[in-house]
Amino acid sequence: xxxxxxxxxxxxxxxxxxxxxxxxxxxxxxxxxxxxxxxxxxxxxxxxxxxxxxxxxxxxxxxxxxxxxxxxxxxxxxxxxxxxxxxxxxxxxxxxxxxxxxxxxxxxxxxxxxxxxxxxxxxxxxxxxxxxxxxxxxxxxxxxxxxxxx
Amino acid sequence: xxxxxxxxxxxxxxxxxxxxxxxxxxxxxxxxxxxxxxxxxxxxxxxxxxxxxxxxxxxxxxxxxxxxxxxxxxxxxxxxxxxxxxxxxxxxxxxxxxxxxxxxxxxxxxxxxxxxxxxxxxxxxxxxxxxxxxxxxxxxxxxxxxxxxx
Numbered sequence: 001x002x003x004x005x006x007x008x009x010x011x012x013x014x015x016x017x018x019x020x021x022x023x024x025x026x027x028x029x030x031x032x033x034x035x036x037x038x039x040x041x042x043x044x045x046x047x048x049x050x051x052x053x054x055x056x057x058x059x060x061x062x063x064x065x066x067x068x069x070x071x072x073x074x075x076x077x078x079x080x081x082x083x084x085x086x087x088x089x090x091x092x093x094x095x096x097x098x099x100x101x102x103x104x105x106x107x108x109x110x111x112x113x114x115x116x117x118x119x120x121x122x123x124x125x126x127x128x129x130x131x132x133x134x135x136x137x138x139x140x141x142x143x144x145x146x147x148x149x150x
Numbered sequence: 151x152x153x154x155x156x157x158x159x160x161x162x163x164x165x166x167x168x169x170x171x172x173x174x175x176x177x178x179x180x181x182x183x184x185x186x187x188x189x190x191x192x193x194x195x196x197x198x199x200x201x202x203x204x205x206x207x208x209x210x211x212x213x214x215x216x217x218x219x220x221x222x223x224x225x226x227x228x229x230x231x232x233x234x235x236x237x238x239x240x241x242x243x244x245x246x247x248x249x250x251x252x253x254x255x256x257x258x259x260x261x262x263x264x265x266x267x268x269x270x271x272x273x274x275x276x277x278x279x280x281x282x283x284x285x286x287x288x289x290x291x292x293x294x295x296x297x298x299x300x
Contacts, residue, residue: 034184041181
C-alpha cells in the first residue's frame with residue numbers, strides 16, 4: 001500500500017514536471033496577457049457607465065461582469081514557475097518570490113468579480129456601483145505590487 | 151407613433167455609430183486575437199488527450215471544454231466593421247464581405263463548443279471524442295475560408 005502511494009506520488013510529480021516543461025514561458029506570458037486583454041475589453045465599457053460617460057445599461061453591465069468573473073480564475077494558470085521572463089512582460093519577478101501572497105491577491109480578485117457578477121445580475125445599480133469599486137480595488141492592489149509601470 | 155419609431159430608430163443608429171467609433175480597429179484586432187489565444191491555450195491539452203499523447207483526464211477535459219464554450223460566443227464582438235486592417239491580422243477581408251456567412255460559421259462554433267462542454271461534463275469519453283471532432287471541424291471550416299495562412 002505504501003509502495004503504491006509512493007509510486008502514485010512519483011507519478012504525480014512526474015506529471016507536474018511534464019506539464020511545466022510542456023508550457024513554454026513565452027506561451028504562458030502570451031496567454032496571461034490575453035486573459036488581461038479580455039478582462040480589459042469588458043472592463044472598459046463598465047468604467048464608462050460607472051463614470052457616466054455612457055448611459056447605464058444593466059443588461060450589458062451584467063454580461064460583462066459575468067465574463068470577467070469567468071476570466072479571473074483563469075489568470076493564475078498563466079504564471080507558472082519560470083515565466084518571469086521569456087517575452088516582454090509587465091509581471092514583476094516578485095510574483096514568483098511571493099507566490100502565496102500573489103495567489104491570495106488572485107483569490108481576492110476572483111471573490112470580488114464573482115460578487116460583482118451576482119450583484120449586477122440582480123440589477124441594483126447602486127449596489128453594483130459599490131461592488132465595482134471593490135473589484136477595481138482588487139485589480140489595483142495587485143497591480144501596485146506586482147505590475148511594473150510601462 | 152411613427153415619429154417616435156423614427157426617432158427611436160435614429161437613436162439606435164446613433165448608438166451603434168458611437169459604439170463603433172469608440173472601438174479602434176487595432177483594439178478589436180488585439181481583443182479577438184486574445185480570445186483565440188485563450189481558446190488555443192485550452193484546446194492544446196484537449197488535443198493531446200484526444201491524440202493519446204497525455205492520459206485522458208475527464209475533469210480537465212470538461213473544464214477546458216467549458217471555458218471554450220464560454221469564450222466562443224465572445225469572438226464575434228472582435229470583428230466590427232473596419233477592423234479588417236489597423237494591425238497585423240490573419241482575418242481575411244472576405245469576412246466583412248460575407249458577414250452573414252461568417253456569423254453563421256460563428257454560430258456553428260458556438261453550438262458545437264456548447265455541445266462539447268455538455269458531453270464532456272457528462273463524462274462519456276467516447277462521445278466526448280466524437281463531439282471533439284465536430285468542434286474541431288467547426289474551427290477548420292471557418293479558418294479554411296476566412297483565415298490567411300501565415
